[in-house]
Amino acid sequence: EDQVTQSPEALRLQEGESSSLNCSYTVSGLRGLFWYRQDPGKGPEFLFTLYSAGEEKEKERLKATLTKKESFLHITAPKPEDSATYLCAVGSSASKIIFGSGTRLSIRP
Amino acid sequence: KAGVTQTPRYLIKTRGQQVTLSCSPISGHRSVSWYQQTPGQGLQFLFEYFSETQRNKGNFPGRFSGRQFSNSRSEMNVSTLELGDSALYLCASSPGSRSGAYEQYFGPGTRLTVT
Numbered sequence: 001e002d003q004v005t006q007s008p009e010a011l012r013l014q015e016g017e018s019s020s021l022n023c024s025y026t027v028s029g030l031r032g033l034f035w036y037r038q039d040p041g042k043g044p045e046f047l048f049t050l051y052s053a054g055e056e057k058e059k060e061r062l063k064a065t066l067t068k069k070e071s072f073l074h075i076t077a078p079k080p081e082d083s084a085t086y087l088c089a090v091g092s093s094a095s096k097i098i099f100g101s102g103t104r105l106s107i108r109p
Numbered sequence: 110k111a112g113v114t115q116t117p118r119y120l121i122k123t124r125g126q127q128v129t130l131s132c133s134p135i136s137g138h139r140s141v142s143w144y145q146q147t148p149g150q151g152l153q154f155l156f157e158y159f160s161e162t163q164r165n166k167g168n169f170p171g172r173f174s175g176r177q178f179s180n181s182r183s184e185m186n187v188s189t190l191e192l193g194d195s196a197l198y199l200c201a202s203s204p205g206s207r208s209g210a211y212e213q214y215f216g217p218g219t220r221l222t223v224t
Contacts, residue, residue, distance in 0.1 A: 001175050015122075043113075043215030087152065091209025096165055097142070098158040099152040 002027045002092045006100035009029050013107050014079055021073040021086055021103045033071050036087040038102070044087055047073075059079025078107045110135055113216035115132050121222045124221060127188040132174060132218045134181050134202030141183040142177055146197040158183055160176065187221075195223045 005024045011017055025033065032051055036044035048057040050066040057064045061082065063074040073086055086099040121161045122128050134141050142165075143155040154167035158177035175185040181202075187194055197218045205211035 031207065032212075034212055036215075041197075041218075041220075043201075043218050046212045048216060049212050089213075091211075093209070097154065097209050097213070099144075099154075101151045 002094065002096065002098050004088060004098050006086075006088050006103050007029070009101070010101060010104040011105065013075075013105070014038055014104040015079060015109050016077050018076045018078070020075070021105070023071040023073070023088030023100055024069060025071070025088075025090045025099070026069075027090050027092040031091040031093060033066055033098075034089040034091070035071070035073055036089065038087055040079070046064050047086075049071045075105070078105075080107045080109050083107045110137075110215045113200055113202050113214055115198075115219050115222070117151070118217065119220045119222075121224060122190050124190055124192060124223055126190050128190060128221065129184055129186045131198075132183045132185075132200030132202075132216060132223075134183070134200075135204075135214055138202035138204050138214075139214040140208070140211075141177055142203070143185050144199045144201065145169075146199055146218070147195075152199070155185065156160060156215060159208070160204065167223040171174050184203060190223045191222050196223055197221075208218065 002095045007022045035047040038044040048064040085102045087102045116131045140159045142157040144151045155164040161177045172188045179184045199218045201215045202210045202212035
């Protein structure tokens with residue numbers, strides 16, 4: 001069964017303290033792995049798409065990487081405005097997109 | 110390009126009533142998906158439409174239905190509302206034709222409260 005697990009559930013960091021969020025997946029045929037950011041009461045905002053192991057994407061303080069079993073979202077020197085819930089989703093060859101439960105990230109000034 | 114729009118943004122209904130939510134995708138996007146988001150269950154997939162055809166469906170009862178029009182606009186309907194249907198309903202559009210292979214762009218959601 002296709003499954004996506006994100007860890008940790010919640011993460012509190014000090015401003016400037018770098019860290020990583022994890023997304024582990026099992027899927028029958030990966031079509032794409034997606035990262036989103038969601039602010040309270042709003043729809044998720046697309047960040048990155050990764051298609052194959054070894055691929056990396058960067059945007060400002062965020063960098064996403066992909067292996068055959070997991071993806072990491074690295075946050076370098078975060079700022080309070082990076083506080084949000086980060087969602088990972090996987091598209092499978094069964095033509096479905098499965099979302100993880102998310103990591104709530106809080107950055108203290 | 111204008112983003113995904115959803116109407117209405119907020120809705121309060123009584124148990125037993127029915128409701129229709131509307132979604133306009135980004136221009137040129139033919140895939141539209143619907144999700145239910147609650148604090149306890151996270152983002153749950155409802156269904157996906159592509160070129161007016163439902164091509165994927167999640168594990169929701171038949172009270173949840175949807176459709177897509179020739180201009181790619183989509184509606185979802187929930188009949189015989191239950192208290193547990195209170196949630197944020199999100200619509201997302203996607204640029205590609207291959208399901209699961211492209212990113213999705215989400216609307217702001219419709220907050221449905223059932224009393």
